[in-house]
Amino acid sequence: MEFVLAPFLILAGLILADLATAGVHWTVDNYASRDWPFVGPHYVAYAHDHHDDPLAILRLSFVKVHWFIFSFTAAMAGFLYLIGGLNTVTISALVFGGSTNFIHQCSHRTPEENGPVINFCHRLGLLQSPKAHVHHHENEGAHYALLTDYMNPLLEALGIFPLAEKCLARVGLRRHWWEKLDPTEV
Numbered sequence: 001m002e003f004v005l006a007p008f009l010i011l012a013g014l015i016l017a018d019l020a021t022a023g024v025h026w027t028v029d030n031y032a033s034r035d036w037p038f039v040g041p042h043y044v045a046y047a048h049d050h051h052d053d054p055l056a057i058l059r060l061s062f063v064k065v066h067w068f069i070f071s072f073t074a075a076m077a078g079f080l081y082l083i084g085g086l087n088t089v090t091i092s093a094l095v096f097g098g099s100t101n102f103i104h105q106c107s108h109r110t111p112e113e114n115g116p117v118i119n120f121c122h123r124l125g126l127l128q129s130p131k132a133h134v135h136h137h138e139n140e141g142a143h144y145a146l147l148t149d150y151m152n153p154l155l156e157a158l159g160i161f162p163l164a165e166k167c168l169a170r171v172g173l174r175r176h177w178w179e180k181l182d183p184t185e186v
Helices: 002-031 039-052 062-082 088-098 100-106 111-124 130-138 151-158 160-170
Strands: none
Touching (some): 002 088, 062 100, 100 111, 130 151
């Protein structure tokens, strides 16, 4: 029976991974500091610098781009294995999640660089297309999901991140807290 359901379970893993990329990306862009120990210089700084030079992701080595996400994904796989949580959905989510930076790189490449398979997936929206991803770089307060073209419109229609920001502000956390406060906010 699971074989018949496999395409749907794999799709569920993709959706789960896309939601996770949105949450992590939003958190890193808005609440994480490059001064944090370990993750600051190895992940946060890279993510923040990406907004100043979006094509830098194409010039970095494979190891530089992928080591952190692969390490995190491997740790999650180990944890899920230990608690008996590995199944088609979680394995799919781990594979897609581990592929986040590759898929992100493809959204910055030309169609010629991507080739026919990636371009076909972009046209279907199964992998985030350059056309959809550019919205994040034009408006850094939006479009945080990195894997498909479908999650961002849903998250924005539901107002998930503005609501989360309001909730965090109520407990004293604000976006870009590490930057100097605007004098009008003091």
